[in-house]
Amino acid sequence: MSEIKKDWMKEVWRHIIAYGAKPMGSLNLRNTAGYLETVVREVCGNVKICQYPEKAWVAEEWALLDGEGKEIPSYLFLESGGSRWFEGRVEFAGYHRVWDMYVWKRYMIVSNEREIKAYITVREGEEAIPQMLFARGDLPHYMVGSEEEKRLEAAMKSRTLFRGYAKIQKQYDSWLQNITGRIGKEGKKVILCAHYDTVYSTEGAYDNAAGTAVVLETARQLSAYRVRNQIEILLTDGEEFNLRGSKKQAEAENEELAFVLNIDGVGRENTLEVWSGPETFERRIRRILDESKEVFVPKYICPPPPGSDHAPYYEKGNDVCMLTFNDQGILHSPKDVYEERKLENMEKMVRIVLELLQGLGVIEK
DSSP, X not given: OOHHHHHHHHHXXXXXXXXXXXXXXXXXXXXXXXHHHHHHHHHOEEEEEEEEEOXXXXXXXXXXXXXXXXXXXXXXXXXXXXXXXXXXXXEEEEEEEETTTEEEEEEEEEOXXXXXXXXXXXXXXXXXXXXXXXXXXXXXXEEEEGGGHHHHHHHHHHTOEEEEEEEEEEETTXXXXXXXXXXXXXXXXXXXXEEOOOOTTOOOIIIXXXXXXXXXXXXXXXXXXXXXXXXXXXXXXXXXXXXXXHXXXXXXXXXXXXXXXXXXXXXXXXXXXXXXXXXXXXXXXXXXXXXXXXXXXXXXXXXXXXXXXXXXXXXXXXXXXXXXXXXXXXXXXXTOOOOTTHHHHHHHHHHHHHHHHHHTTSEEO
16 A cells, blocks of 8 residues: 555544544534545545434433442443433343343342332443443433442442433434445446444544545545446444444345445454355355455454444345454543554555455456
């Protein structure tokens, strides 16, 4: 990768990060979409903004206090319910399934009248972060880190009261904005996608400003290749809110697809997670990556987990692959900020994507 192109991708990446946290429906996200539209127009033709009305959820304020009035570090799950101040005792409530990928311990706050006032999920082995709530609840639902579980267990034994509140807002006039562009005019369509939204707690340098910049840099570099298929560059909104943008896009898709290649997260680690399916497509991906010139440790997962924008297309029967250099320690965290060392893996990811597109017969020198 030439120095000029590296600097171009770096500038795009930094620009996306600079908009700050970009949760669905936010002004920051709308401003980011406006910027990304101009960038997509630099590298693609037939650029479109695909808008879909969608209610947005906003976390305004919240608190969770132990029996001594000390605040417990926590985040609200996306689409948690709200409440005025409540109090009650901590009880074990079973388990909470998140993204069909994790099963974590769940506690509840129960009043003297035996009314459940709130839920608390413990993120196993890590700090608290926001995640999507699939339980469709109407009460506050907090996530806390594994270190805070000791305080929950102590409160259960001592029967001390916990207190808290959650102020949330629902915006009924919000829109999803997916951005698409085309490269090439012939053959089955290939979708190369990344989401550009974040949760409310982070500016999302790794998840997923980096993935967005990688997709745009890949599109830029395709000018040096003969493109044998139509390639749609797709930047999605609402991924963090149960994949709403890609679900809308997949539902509206009426062209025959060759496959979908999704880039979601380019962190600092050297393990390349490869979520792909069906097995026939995974074998093609394996053959190419086994011969890659790049240095990484592959981790293959088939069928692909549902936690990213490839999932709606896989459910429709399409071949899909999601690539990530995962970085769980900073996922959805305020720690996910600009760091020069992430650029090395971003450059590597661009080269890997180009290798895959060549190996799959989509492009050639």
